[in-house]
Amino acid sequence: MKQKAITIILAAAAAILGCIAVIYYFSSDRTAPKISFSGEISYAEGQDWSVLLQGVTAMDDTDGDLTGKIQVESVIPLAGESRAKVFYMVMDSSGNIAKSGRTVAYTGGMTPTGEDETQPENTEPEGGESEPDGENETKPEESRQPSETAEPTADTLPTEAGTPAAAVPGDPGGPVLKLKGHELTIPAGGKFSYQNLIVSITDDKDTEEYLYSQIILDGKYDTDQAGTYSVRIYVVDSDHNRSNTETIQLHVQ
Incomplete structure (x- = not known):
């Protein structure tokens, strides 16, 4: 009789704990913040990354404005173009993480124009007859x-x-x-x-x-x-x- 009572009590306790866990799960904040962008910016290699935070905001359903917690994760220059891909992240108080990226105007780390001009001259074959063919091949x-x-x-x-x-x-x-x-x-x-x-x-x-x-x-x-x-x-x-x-x-x- 005593063992049966203990079993009933343990089962009831387990049921109560299960209900609490379910309630906590569905009531907890599981929605990540939202990162938004406005306007266009320019970034030069060597500048402080704080420049990249211009026009970036983050809002969260629970924590509200998280703009001040946005971090720049990385800057990836797009080769052959004067642009770069910038990646951002922000985390709310519940540990939900949001990541997003945008493309910005970029200067620095590009091949100097002087090199582009001299490269074809070094690759052109010598000789009067073969020179036109060399010119046709330099543009590609x-x-x-x-x-x-x-x-x-x-x-x-x-x-x-x-x-x-x-x-x-x-x-x-x-x-x-x-x-x-x-x-x-x-x-x-x-x-x-x-x-x-x-x-x-x-x-x-x-x-x-x-x-x-x-x-x-x-x-x-x-x-x-x-x-x-x-x-x-x-x-x-x-x-x-x-x-x-x-x-x-x-x-x-």
Whole structure:
């Protein structure tokens, strides 16, 4: 009789604790803050990161305004462009973390223009008859010249026009980018619709819709100027993991 009473008491206690746990779970704050951006800013390499917090706000359903707790996680220059991707994070009092990023105007860490001008002169063959062919090849070569901040090295660039460079592996756990082809031909003045070459972008965490918004093109090209351009394409997920890098040969006719 005594054991039965103890069993009933323990069962009742367990039921009460279970109810308390359920109530606590559903009443606890499990919603991350929301980071918002307004306006456009410019950032120069070497500046204090506080400049990057201009126009950035964070609001939380429970804690309210968390703008003062926003942190800059990283700044990733986009090679071949005067822009950089800036990633932010903020955490509320319940430990919910929000991350977001935006693209800003960027200066610094780019290849000096003087190097672009001298590079073709060093690669032009000598001799009167072969010189015109060298001139025709220098424009695509200039377009394929990577900046100093680009992770893919010159070894990954094509050695001949129309020959795609080998894919560069991405970060462990990063997104997987699959293309159905590595060449695209457009008329001068046409649109570089690189999206048409993408078969899929997959990640163990982020949705394909989000990953499409994080596509980065690396390389110089001019859709108004006839020539062959080598453009690298990759994706960065919300954890800043980089996908494999593929190379698209863009032919402008």
